[in-house]
Amino acid sequence: MAKESPKEIFLKDYKAPNFAFETLNLNFELGEEHTIVTSSIHVLPTTSSGKAPLVLDGENLKLVSVKINGEKLADDKFTVSTRHLTLASTPSMPFDLEIVTEIEPQNNTSLDGLYKSSGNFCTQCEAEGFRKITYYQDRPDVMSKFTTRIEGDQKLYPVLLSNGNLVDQGELNDGKHYAVWKDPFRKPSYLFALVAGQLVSRDDTFTTRSGRQVSLRIWTPAEDVPKTEYAMRSLKAAMKWDEEVFGLEYDLDLFNIVAVPDFNMGAMENKSLNIFNSRLVLASTQTATDMDFAAIEGVIGHEYFHNWTGNRVTCRNWFQLSLKEGLTVFRDQEFSSDMGSRAVKRIGDVSLLRTAQFSQDAGPMAHPVRPHSYIKMDNFYTVTVYRKGAEVVRMYQTLLGKTGFRKGMDLYFKRHDGQAVTCEEFLAAMFDANQVKFPTFPLWYSQAGTPLLIVTTSYKAESQSFTIKCRQEVPATPGQPEKEPMLIPLAVGLLDSKGNDMHLSSVKEGASVHNFTNPDGSSVTTAVLRVDKAEQEFTFVDVKEKPVPSLLRNFSAPVRLVSDISDEDLFFLLAHDSDQFNRWEAGQTLGRKLMLNLVALQQKGEKLSVDSAFIEGLRSILNDTSLDKAFVAKALTLPAESEVADLMPVADPDAIHEVRSFIIKQIASSLHQELLKAVETNPSCEPYDPTHKYRAPRALKNSALNYLVSLNEPNFTKLAISEYQKATNLTDKFGALTALSQNPGVTRSEVLADFYEQYKGDNLVMNKWLALQAMSNIPGNVEQVQKLLEHPAFDIRNPNKVYSLIGGFCSSAVNFHAKDGSGYTLLGDVVLQLDKINPQVAARMVSPFSKWRRYGEERQAAAKAQLERITSTNGLSDNVYEIASKSLV
Ligand code: PHE
Numbered sequence: 001m002a003k004e005s006p007k008e009i010f011l012k013d014y015k016a017p018n019f020a021f022e023t024l025n026l027n028f029e030l031g032e033e034h035t036i037v038t039s040s041i042h043v044l045p046t047t048s049s050g051k052a053p054l055v056l057d058g059e060n061l062k063l064v065s066v067k068i069n070g071e072k073l074a075d076d077k078f079t080v081s082t083r084h085l086t087l088a089s090t091p092s093m094p095f096d097l098e099i100v101t102e103i104e105p106q107n108n109t110s111l112d113g114l115y116k117s118s119g120n121f122c123t124q125c126e127a128e129g130f131r132k133i134t135y136y137q138d139r140p141d142v143m144s145k146f147t148t149r150i151e152g153d154q155k156l157y158p159v160l161l162s163n164g165n166l167v168d169q170g171e172l173n174d175g176k177h178y179a180v181w182k183d184p185f186r187k188p189s190y191l192f193a194l195v196a197g198q199l200v201s202r203d204d205t206f207t208t209r210s211g212r213q214v215s216l217r218i219w220t221p222a223e224d225v226p227k228t229e230y231a232m233r234s235l236k237a238a239m240k241w242d243e244e245v246f247g248l249e250y251d252l253d254l255f256n257i258v259a260v261p262d263f264n265m266g267a268m269e270n271k272s273l274n275i276f277n278s279r280l281v282l283a284s285t286q287t288a289t290d291m292d293f294a295a296i297e298g299v300i301g302h303e304y305f306h307n308w309t310g311n312r313v314t315c316r317n318w319f320q321l322s323l324k325e326g327l328t329v330f331r332d333q334e335f336s337s338d339m340g341s342r343a344v345k346r347i348g349d350v351s352l353l354r355t356a357q358f359s360q361d362a363g364p365m366a367h368p369v370r371p372h373s374y375i376k377m378d379n380f381y382t383v384t385v386y387r388k389g390a391e392v393v394r395m396y397q398t399l400l401g402k403t404g405f406r407k408g409m410d411l412y413f414k415r416h417d418g419q420a421v422t423c424e425e426f427l428a429a430m431f432d433a434n435q436v437k438f439p440t441f442p443l444w445y446s447q448a449g450t451p452l453l454i455v456t457t458s459y460k461a462e463s464q465s466f467t468i469k470c471r472q473e474v475p476a477t478p479g480q481p482e483k484e485p486m487l488i489p490l491a492v493g494l495l496d497s498k499g500n501d502m503h504l505s506s507v508k509e510g511a512s513v514h515n516f517t518n519p520d521g522s523s524v525t526t527a528v529l530r531v532d533k534a535e536q537e538f539t540f541v542d543v544k545e546k547p548v549p550s551l552l553r554n555f556s557a558p559v560r561l562v563s564d565i566s567d568e569d570l571f572f573l574l575a576h577d578s579d580q581f582n583r584w585e586a587g588q589t590l591g592r593k594l595m596l597n598l599v600a601l602q603q604k605g606e607k608l609s610v611d612s613a614f615i616e617g618l619r620s621i622l623n624d625t626s627l628d629k630a631f632v633a634k635a636l637t638l639p640a641e642s643e644v645a646d647l648m649p650v651a652d653p654d655a656i657h658e659v660r661s662f663i664i665k666q667i668a669s670s671l672h673q674e675l676l677k678a679v680e681t682n683p684s685c686e687p688y689d690p691t692h693k694y695r696a697p698r699a700l701k702n703s704a705l706n707y708l709v710s711l712n713e714p715n716f717t718k719l720a721i722s723e724y725q726k727a728t729n730l731t732d733k734f735g736a737l738t739a740l741s742q743n744p745g746v747t748r749s750e751v752l753a754d755f756y757e758q759y760k761g762d763n764l765v766m767n768k769w770l771a772l773q774a775m776s777n778i779p780g781n782v783e784q785v786q787k788l789l790e791h792p793a794f795d796i797r798n799p800n801k802v803y804s805l806i807g808g809f810c811s812s813a814v815n816f817h818a819k820d821g822s823g824y825t826l827l828g829d830v831v832l833q834l835d836k837i838n839p840q841v842a843a844r845m846v847s848p849f850s851k852w853r854r855y856g857e858e859r860q861a862a863a864k865a866q867l868e869r870i871t872s873t874n875g876l877s878d879n880v881y882e883i884a885s886k887s888l889v
């Protein structure tokens with residue numbers, strides 16, 4: 001078979017397919033030695049077919065036969081390579097193509113295509129896994145009606161599932177049975193799914209607002225069914241929410257979710273048969289934390305919402321991935337905000353954007369929300385496509401208002417239901433529905449890099465005017481040396497000297513004046529300025545006194561804001577801003593400044609100190625009983641070490657860690673009374689309830705406990721041990737364990753061992769135990785992680801375990817970036833071992849190396865050596881090759 005090498009694929013080369021596939025009948029004969037797949041496609045040549053060959057994608061397949069209109073094709077009528085099956089000429093009239101292939105799912109460790117997890121068959125086809133099942137035009141703009149027949153051993157695989165409706169089932173000879181599923185909706189191959197195995201379902205129903213009765217089923221191994229209650233509750237909440245907020249109803253009579261323990265990603269939105277990583281379905285008081293419950297709610301919502309944003313309207317090509325992912329992340333963020341606390345959700349989302357996406361945007365893997373090219377699409381399921389993409393969607397809403405945004409969504413579905421489209425079509429629907437044109441907005445899709453927004457402000461008492469001067473710079477990124485200014489919605493409020501919002505009447509920009517009015521006549525207190533030039537000035541008039549500006553409210557654009565706001569004003573905002581997000585942000589800005597200042601001192605070997613205003617600011621937040629306790633917990637959290645590292649010309653992980661630990665201890669010792677009170681007055685309510693109201697006090701309690709234990713004083717350690725022992729839910733138990741594991745020593749070892757003994761039977765809890773140890777900043781932890789690689793709780797073939805242990809390890813800057821290079825060597829070893837098993841997961845593990853240029857010489861040399869070692873390895877996967885080689889450029 002001819003070997004084809006990997007190719008870089010470019011957006012600019014996109015061409016519509018030459019052949020349409022009207023219907024597809026799949027037949028699976030599932031077996032232990034091999035599985036036989038028969039695919040019968042009704043092919044419609046298009047006007048552009050002409051003499052074009054029919055090129056089908058296929059990988060790791062054994063071709064058994066090819067037939068056209070029932071006749072076997074002679075060997076010289078087609079060619080097969082490692083990546084394609086090519087039919088040189090085909091009938092000019094519609095025809096039936098039948099392809100039989102043989103595959104070995106039991107040996108498929110890539111968890112991509114058809115594979116086995118815990119003895120059950122399951123599939124993962126996005127982005128390009130369907131080609132590991134059969135030869136096909138495996139691209140999202142080829143949409144077909146699927147009918148799937150599955151045949152297998154009745155004892156081993158009593159449950160047989162696929163997309164759509166069950167239309168037939170029955171028994172066969174030799175202990176076999178079969179089921180036939182028909183999906184009435186046209187869909188691309190990436191949304192195909194099959195599951196076969198020993199599973200039991202939790203059943204429920206949902207009645208849509210038009211009266212359709214939908215059966216809901218969540219499938220797991222029998223013993224896990226009790227743990228699916230919260231997932232079911234979340235699913236029903238999501239279905240209701242989408243009807244209420246977007247007017248979107250479910251469109252079939254059945255909705256299935258299957259939980260599998262071995263899964264590369266979080267979950268997959270296959271039409272009416274979502275497949276989930278079991279960590280995002282299974283939860284109980286004893287085995288999941290508040291964070292896990294929140295993640296389940298969010299991801300159950302996310303996959304369900306894809307039924308409209310992704311499935312009913314899908315992507316024309318993979319460059320448009322953010323069309324469905326950015327939009328669906330935005331939708332799940334809004335859903336979670338409505339279920340819990342909007343401000344706290346926003347704070348969490350922005351923190352993640354800052355630590356993960358801004359840093360991707362600043363490194364060698366920087367790419368636009370709509371990438372220009374890729375080698376392996378799997379590598380582009382990134383924080384940029386998902387998270388920055390969601391920010392782009394949020395900016396439409398900020399610019400157009402909630403009503404305007406909804407009009408845009410309605411028009412999008414009206415125009416494109418049943419189609420495979422691009423980001424331009426989404427933008428056109430948004431703008432057309434609101435009769436606006438923002439010519440520089442589309443640049444958010446094509447320009448990579450985080451814009452820098454520099455703001456200076458001035459007040460003139462004589463004219464009662466307040467001026468905001470903006471300058472924007474979009475930094476150069478690989479392949480994009482120069483950038484154009486783009487439209488940045490800058491949400492601004494002005495606070496008076498009492499801390500109240502001023503009424504905003506109008507703003508001047510150049511020759512134009514914009515008057516603010518709300519449709520309902522109420523006064524405007526937040527104005528959205530449209531910054532779209534490299535330099536620009538906005539002047540608010542009728543400003544009666546010198547205001548304190550609250551800039552970029554609710555993080556109205558994914559930019560790095562640098563402003564001339566004084567520390568005094570930041571403390572004022574921390575105490576008074578009506579925008580909860582910006583209250584938190586004021587504290588973070590102060591925290592970042594403090595950390596950077598102390599890092600400079602630390603590097604010079606000078607004495608550190610934390611100024612009392614910072615501590616007092618936190619004290620008043622802690623004492624403010626009117627605040628949401630989860631918000632208080634967020635406000636108490638210092639900016640992440642990685643966030644500070646990204647702001648330094650040369651990142652110094654040791655100094656940053658020293659400084660952050662120092663500040664934490666200072667806060668803990670100055671506020672120990674308040675912190676102790678927070679622990680004592682916020683015990684968990686019985687019975688355990690994962691909703692926000694009950695989650696919030698736990699968040700505060702555990703954060704306070706963490707501060708106290710950082711002091712490593714016997715009485716606080718005792719307190720944490722007692723919290724650990726009396727905990728009746730995993731949030732409290734794991735919270736206490738986390739606090740205790742900060743300090744090396746006997747107590748730490750004992751409590752980690754105790755936890756292991758209690759939970760070793762539960763894989764999902766063991767992942768947390770692994771991650772907690774891996775992320776530890778205690779000195780010399782590389783060796784400990786090395787040992788855990790051999791521990792029975794670890795298994796390199798299970799992605800969750802790899803993400804916990806290896807992913808966790810790479811997030812501990814001091815140990816991963818150990819000066820002797822031992823952390824890098826460990827990661828290099830793991831990547832090479834893993835690449836042979838699961839290239840997608842291996843490629844994800846390479847990315848911690850990509851920031852190597854941000855560190856000092858010694859570390860640079862050691863990390864580069866590992867990258868070179870990886871790229872020079874024979875038989876490397878395309879996935880790992882792409883990330884490692886791009887990181888070296
Ligand atoms: N489409 C999935 C989601 O975001 C993610 C995914 C991508 C899962 C690729 C598996 C493989 O919901």
Ligand code: ZN
Pocket residue numbers: 302306324325328
């Ligand atoms: Zn998604």
